[in-house]
Amino acid sequence: MEINEFEQNEKLARAKKQVKELKGFYIHLFVYILVNLFIMSLTVMARMNSGESFNEAFFNFGTFSTPFFWGIGLAFHGARVYHFNPFFSKDWEERQIRKFVEQEQKEADKFR
Template identity: 55%
Template sequence: MEVMERDQNKMERAKERLKELKGFYWHLAAYIGVNTFITISTIIGRMGSGADFWDVLDFGSFSIWFFWGIGLFFHGMKVFSYNPLFSKEWEKRQIQKFMEEDKREAEKFGRHGR
C-alpha cells in the first residue's frame, strides 16, 4: 500500500512538473510570436512614414524583447530549478543547521527539566 502511495505521489509531482514545463514553452512561444509581430509592425510602420531602415533599429523597436525577456528568463529559472543564490546544497545546509539548533534547544530543555 505504501509503495502505491509513493508511486502516486511521484506521478502527481511528474504531472505538476510537466504542467510547469508546458507553461514555460507556451510562454516562450508567445514571447517569440507576439514580439516578432510587434517588431515587424513597428519597423513597417516607421518605414512607411519615411524613416530609413537603419533609423528604425533603435532600442524602442526591441525594448519589449528585452523587458519581456527578463520575465521569461526568471520563469525559465523557476521551471528548470536553477537558483544560484539558494541552491539545493544551500537548502540542505540550512535544514541541517536548523535541526542542530533544535536538537541543542531540546537538550537544554531536557537538562533543566530533570
Template identity: 55%
Template sequence: METNSVDKITKAKKRVKELKGFYTHLTIYIFINLFLMVAKLVGSHFYGNAFMGPFWHFSTFATPFFWGIGLSFHALKVFRKNPFFSKKWESRQIRKYMEKDRKEAEKYK
C-alpha cells in the same frame, strides 16, 4: 506501493503541465515580439523614423527586454534552477541552525 506510483504519476503530470506552460509562454513571447519588430520596421520604412511617435520606439524594444526578464524567471522556476537558494546553501543553513541550537542547549546545562 500503489500510492507511491500514484504520487509519481501526479508529479509527472504536474511537471508536464509546468513545461507546457513555459513553452506556451515562450511561443507567445516570440510571436508578439516578432510582430512588434516587423511592425516597427515596416512602419519606419513607409512612414519614417517618427512612425507612431517616440513611445512606440521605446515600447518596441522595451517589451522584449522586460518580458524576457520575466520569461527567464519562469524558465528558472520550471527547470528547477535557483541560483540564489541552492542545495548547498540549504545544507549550510541547516548546519548553522543546528549548531546554534546545540550551543543554546549547552548553555542551559
C-alpha cells in the same frame, strides 16, 4: 504494498505537475516569439513609413524594449520550470538548516 502504491501515485502526480509546468513554459515561449515578431514588424514598418531607414528603424531601443523586458519575465519563468536557482539551492538550504541546528544545540548545551 499500499505504501509502494502511494509512492507511485506521488511520483506520478509530481511528473504530471512537471509536464504541466513545462507545457506552460513552452506555450509562453511560443506566444513570446509570435507576439514580439508582430510588434517588431509593425514598429519597423511604422518608423520606415515616417522616413527612417531600415537600420535606423530596426536598431532602436523602442523596437527591442518589449522583447527585452518580456524576455526577463520569460527567463524567470524558465528558471522556475527547470528548477534553476543559483542563490538558494538545495545545498544552501541544507547548510543553513545544519547551521541553525548546531546553533540551537550550542545554546541548549549552555543551560545543561
